[in-house]
Amino acid sequence: MIENDAVVLGILTLILGAVFLTASLESRGWKRFYSIIPPLLLCYFIPGLLNSFGIVDGAGSQLYPVVSKYFLPACLVFFTIGMDWKSLARLGPKALIAMLAGTAGIMIGGPLALWIVGSISPATVAGQGNNEVWRGLATIAGSWIGGGANQTALREVFQPSDMLFSQMVAVDVLVAELWMAVLIYGAGIAARIDRLLGADSSIVEDVKMHLDTENQINERVPKVPDYIMMAAVGFGATGISHALAEVITPFLASNYPELEKYSLTSNFFWVISIATLIGIALSVTPARKLEHAGASKLGSVFLYVLIATIGMQMDLGAVADNPGLFAIGLIWISVHGIILILVCKWLKIPFFFLAVGSQANVGGSASASVVAAAFHPSLAPVGVLLAILGYAIGTYGGYLTALLMQMVSNMAGFQM
Template sequence: MITNDAIILGMLAAILGFVFYTAGSEHRFWKRFYRIVPTVLMCYFLPSLLATFGIIDVENSKLYYVASRYLLPASLVLLTLSIDLKAIVNLGPKALVLFLTGTLGIVIGGPIALLLLSAIHPEILNVGGPGEVWRGMTTVAGSWIGGSANQTAMKEVFDVGDQVFSAMVAVDVIVANIWMAVLLVMAGNARKLDERRGADTSAIAVLREKVEALQKKHARIPSLPDLMLIAAICFGVTAIAHAAADQIAPWFQEHAPQTARFSFTSQFFWLVIIATTIGVSLAFSPAKKLEGAGASKIGSVFIYFLIATIGTHMNITALKDSPELFVLGATWMAVHAGLMLLVAKLIKAPTFFMAVGSQANVGGAASAPVVAAAFHPSLAPVGVLLAVLGYALGTYAAWFCGQLLRVVGGG
């Protein structure tokens, strides 16, 4: 068993390099493979094999701590730094309505699914121990509203145990990728679906033009000063968030201990909230121009290292012992999907808005561009745009969902 974190880090970096190298390969085998198996799934799955077969020592490794405390807040700053609220508004009300509908579907879908299944199978509330299931579901809410960064935040904020977390990561990845496959099928039949609903698709052509113009305006080759400034901002804000969290959390713990129920006594909670809030505020400053130098790409690199470290804590055999959790996740996704399809039909929205709005929630910046590009390659950044909004909302909405789950789960 490998215990040296430097070696483990190198192995994870090699795995991520292999995944992205093969995902970009023109070889026929890899093209077919990644049409079926999403890249993000491989970034979870391959590291999980290292722990499942006892190749690395996960229990004593500090890599997850470093990724969650240093890389996570830094990535949140860089991903929210690129938010263009005006551009999001210009996508039109239907795109935003469907995106927010997707968020609402996840926030209420979790408690509804837990309520339904606990009525049929009360024992589900005690899987992994009393109160563990609802805690584990908060990590899925974080993932499905924002992404892996928000998922990690919920794990720490709600003190989720590793056993139920392993099972919930498996539920998250499997259910989310099944739904993504459904969305890709819908993308292939978008014209028929839009005609059937009488949806107005003229806005899609306008979107293409705006996205292409945006790309040409901001894209540039990053210079060394650009990269150093990006590092200064993301890690500088991380330092500020740590410093503030170290003062705020103890204050609540001493003067308002009853707020522990709402995570106000958690230093990690304030770390994530402060980093996200400062990142959003920087989107209204000149620092936003750093997006043209690849700020969000660097943030994504941090996120994928975080994903890899999370993967080392994922037990791929966890669902075998708790298949009811998969049913729970599927029911949850059904509520989200049903609400999305209903609202899309009522407002006669293009399938593009429904699919990307859903995936921007469920899949985040890693896969929303994939679904958007299935409609047209130039529209991939639209998926990123909405997904970044999901990163900003993810922590807040998932935390609120967690409070609802606490009520249903008896926490």
């Protein structure tokens, strides 16, 4: 067992490097491999294997507490600082409607799936304390509305056990990747689907031309001052968030103790919420230009380090302990898809916005850009733009979804 965290961090970053290197190779074998096994899954599960076989001690390591405390808030700032409100407006209301319909589908689908599976198999959703299943599902809600950073934030807020969280990561990744495969297949027959939806996709071409021009004008090679400013903004906002949370949390705990049941006395909830608000506020200032130098890319680096440290705490043997949880995930994503299809059929929204809006919720910026690029490479930024909005609302939407699932669990007695 390796106990030195410096060594463990080195191993984790080498794993990330190996995954991204092999995923970028043009070899037919590697391309075939990654068409079946997504890179994100390996970033979770290879560190999980190290923990499961006793090579590292995920529970005893201090890497995750450090990374979640410092990298996570900065990561959220980097993702939200690049919100391009003008470009979002040019997408038109249909793009935002599709994205928000997907969000509504997640918020409705989670409690509904929990109730359906719990009614059929109460043992699947039973649990007490940190093993209450709704606590683990709360982390999926954060992931499927926003992304990995929002998932981690809600994990800190609702505190599911490590075993429960391991199971939820498996449900999250496998169900989400299955759904993405369906959407990518749909991209190949988008014209046929648009006819079924009665949608006009000419707006997609207009957006593509605009984004091509924007990228050519604004993108630049980052210099040292850019990286210094990113560090100042990201970690400065992190420091402000922690400072304000240390004032807000004791005040609420002392004066409004009844708010504890809504997790509003959680220090980390306020850290994440304040950091997200700071990022949104900075997106309407000149600080937004840091995105042109790669702020969201730096945020992605932080996020993957965070993902690796999360994976290091996984006990993969726990995944097989409660396979019924996958039924919750499949019902949940089905409700999300049905609501999206109904809304897009009603409003004649092109399949492109349905697919990208869905992945902006379920998959985050990486998956949303992959799905968008399946339509046309220059449309990948559309996925990023909508995913950034997902990051901005992910913690809040996931938090509300978690409260609804807690309510369903309490009313049905699933916590017994």
